[in-house]
Amino acid sequence: MYSTCRSRSFQSSAVHQWRSSVVLDSYVEKPARPISLRQLIFFGGRNLDERRIIDFANYVRSELPVRIAHRIRDMQKLPYVVVTNRHLSEVYELYYSAFDAFRKIPEIKTVEDNDNFCQVVKRTLKEHLTVIPSLAMGVLECRDLVPPEELDKFMNRILRSRISRRVIAEQHLALTDTFNSPFHFPDSSPHHHTGADFVGEVFPRCNAREVVETVGKHAQDLAREANGPDSRVPEIQIEGHLDTTFPYILSHIEYIIGELLRNSIQATVDRHSSAAELPPIKILICHAPQHVIFRVSDRGGGVPADELADLWSFAKGPRPQARLQNFSQVPKMAATLQELQKTSHTHSRREGQDSSLSTLTSRPPHLRLGMGLPMSRVYAEYWAGSLELHSLEGYGTDVFLQISKLGNKSEQLNLDGV
Numbered sequence: 001m002y003s004t005c006r007s008r009s010f011q012s013s014a015v016h017q018w019r020s021s022v023v024l025d026s027y028v029e030k031p032a033r034p035i036s037l038r039q040l041i042f043f044g045g046r047n048l049d050e051r052r053i054i055d056f057a058n059y060v061r062s063e064l065p066v067r068i069a070h071r072i073r074d075m076q077k078l079p080y081v082v083v084t085n086r087h088l089s090e091v092y093e094l095y096y097s098a099f100d101a102f103r104k105i106p107e108i109k110t111v112e113d114n115d116n117f118c119q120v121v122k123r124t125l126k127e128h129l130t131v132i133p134s135l136a137m138g139v140l141e142c143r144d145l146v147p148p149e150e151l152d153k154f155m156n157r158i159l160r161s162r163i164s165r166r167v168i169a170e171q172h173l174a175l176t177d178t179f180n181s182p183f184h185f186p187d188s189s190p191h192h193h194t195g196a197d198f199v200g201e202v203f204p205r206c207n208a209r210e211v212v213e214t215v216g217k218h219a220q221d222l223a224r225e226a227n228g229p230d231s232r233v234p235e236i237q238i239e240g241h242l243d244t245t246f247p248y249i250l251s252h253i254e255y256i257i258g259e260l261l262r263n264s265i266q267a268t269v270d271r272h273s274s275a276a277e278l279p280p281i282k283i284l285i286c287h288a289p290q291h292v293i294f295r296v297s298d299r300g301g302g303v304p305a306d307e308l309a310d311l312w313s314f315a316k317g318p319r320p321q322a323r324l325q326n327f328s329q330v331p332k333m334a335a336t337l338q339e340l341q342k343t344s345h346t347h348s349r350r351e352g353q354d355s356s357l358s359t360l361t362s363r364p365p366h367l368r369l370g371m372g373l374p375m376s377r378v379y380a381e382y383w384a385g386s387l388e389l390h391s392l393e394g395y396g397t398d399v400f401l402q403i404s405k406l407g408n409k410s411e412q413l414n415l416d417g418v
Contacts, residue, residue: 019096027069027103033059035168037202037247037383037407044175044199050111053179057108057117060172064165065103067413068095071161074154082145087138091131098124118176121169129332131162136314136371137327143315151315152374157414159378164411167201167249174200201249204407208244208285208292212236215254215337216283219261222340226366227269234268234278234298236261240285246292247407251336252379256387258337259372260296260399267300267397291385292405299396308391312374319370326367335375339363384409 043056075083075092083092101120108114135158139151178200197203216236223233264281272278279299286293303311310316317323333339340363373389380387385403392398 023103024069024072024099027066027099028073030066030069032067032070032164032413033063034164034410034413036410037249037404040167040171040202041199041204041247041407044171044178044202048175048179050179053111053114053176054108056172056175057114060121060168061102061105061108061117063168065099067161067165068099068102071158072096072099074157078154079146082138082142085138085142087134087141091134091138094128094131098128114176118173121173125166125169128162129334132159132333132335133327133330135159136369137324139315140320140324140327143320148313148315152313155314155374156378159375160382161413163252163379163382164413167411171200171202174198201251202247203250204247205245206248206250206253208246208287208294209238209242211250211253212238212257212283212285212294215257216261218337219258219265222262223265223269226266232269232278233265235280237280237282238285239282241287242285244285244287244292244405246287246403246405248383248403251338252383253403254337255335256376256379256401257294257296258340259376260401263372264296264298264300264397264399268298271299271301287405290405291402294401296399296401297396302393302395302397303389303391305393311389312377314371314374317370323368323370326369329367330363330369333363335379381412384412 043052072092072095075088075095078088082088101124105117105120106113108117135155139155143151197205213236216238220233220236224231261281268278268281282295282297284293284295284297286295307318310318373387377387380401380403383404385401387402388400390398390400
């Protein structure tokens with residue numbers, strides 16, 4: 001076990017160039033400044049102007065190197081034989097290169113400065129699309145060198161931080177696009193702009209029923225693509241508070257609901273393959289004063305008892321070699337629902353305003369990577385939500401997703417919630 005990871009690591013790992021720790025230390029000493037959905041909406045609301053664009057640009061410019069520096073320090077604390085694994089070494093070099101680039105960008109004072117800054121952000125976002133597969137493969141290869149609990153804590157922290165950086169970076173890119181759009185200015189044509197309901201990447205009025213319907217249809221289509229065009233898929237029934245709305249980043253909620261439904265659909269199909277009819281998947285939507293709760297119920301047989309303990313783990317779980325092989329076929333991954341399709345069309349994003357992620361990555365829907373549930377929990381907890389699963393082995397599962405209804409919860413950047 002030790003030799004396997006070690007041989008893979010040292011045969012092709014990059015040689016880290018020497019860097020002074022003084023600069024990194026100065027950024028690690030700075031705390032990150034979390035932001036809420038409400039604040040993201042405030043920066044890009046109806047009063048979006050040059051001052052707000054430049055203010056938000058400088059927030060992103062100063063925040064990115066701080067958040068990256070903390071994750072570089074996390075990687076430096078790993079055992080040497082782990083961080084020199086070729087996959088983790090690639091991530092380390094990407095992070096340090098981005099850290100150096102962003103910390104050297106001077107204060108943004110003009111719209112032209114911001115346009116140049118946005119080009120650096122776009123380039124970095126594209127380069128970092130390899131991070132999730134590299135992290136996953138590195139952790140799987142080194143799962144015998146470090147206690148799985150430590151690897152899971154590392155993965156949760158680094159992935160949550162990755163989401164946080166992409167949120168503020170993509171929000172700024174989207175707001176800049178809005179600011180530069182001819183529809184933004186008072187004397188523009190009254191032509192209806194299809195992205196007008198969005199504030200950057202934030203959708204202030206996500207409709208719970210519409211999200212489930214859209215994602216459910218997509219999950220059913222993916223099941224047919226994976227199992228054959230004539231294969232049966234269970235009906236998805238929605239009940240409860242169907243008019244519930246809440247502010248959210250649409251790609252986040254789509255990913256979570258999509259993964260839950262994909263799991264339920266496949267489990268139901270496998271469990272009832274010889275039945276005359278497939279039992280439906282039922283989704284209950286419930287809104288409380290502070291939260292929205294989704295309950296996804298299926299009769300797919302539940303989770304085997306020997307797999308239940310590792311359900312939320314990145315490092316543990318069944319078939320690690322098969323997962324490694326599958327990840328090797330996914331060089332880039334954005335962790336969006338949209339990449340699970342052959343075309344670049346997305347069901348519920350703004351037409352003509354695809355994010356930088358949705359059109360740059362794709363992966364076959366039949367590849368089982370074993371990280372859908374743990375990644376969904378990272379997404380849910382990022383905005384102070386939760387994701388819990390209750391299994392009745394031999395019958396089915398109930399999964400409960402709770403999210404903030406008001407958008408007033410700040411990013412949860414660390415595992416302790418600070």
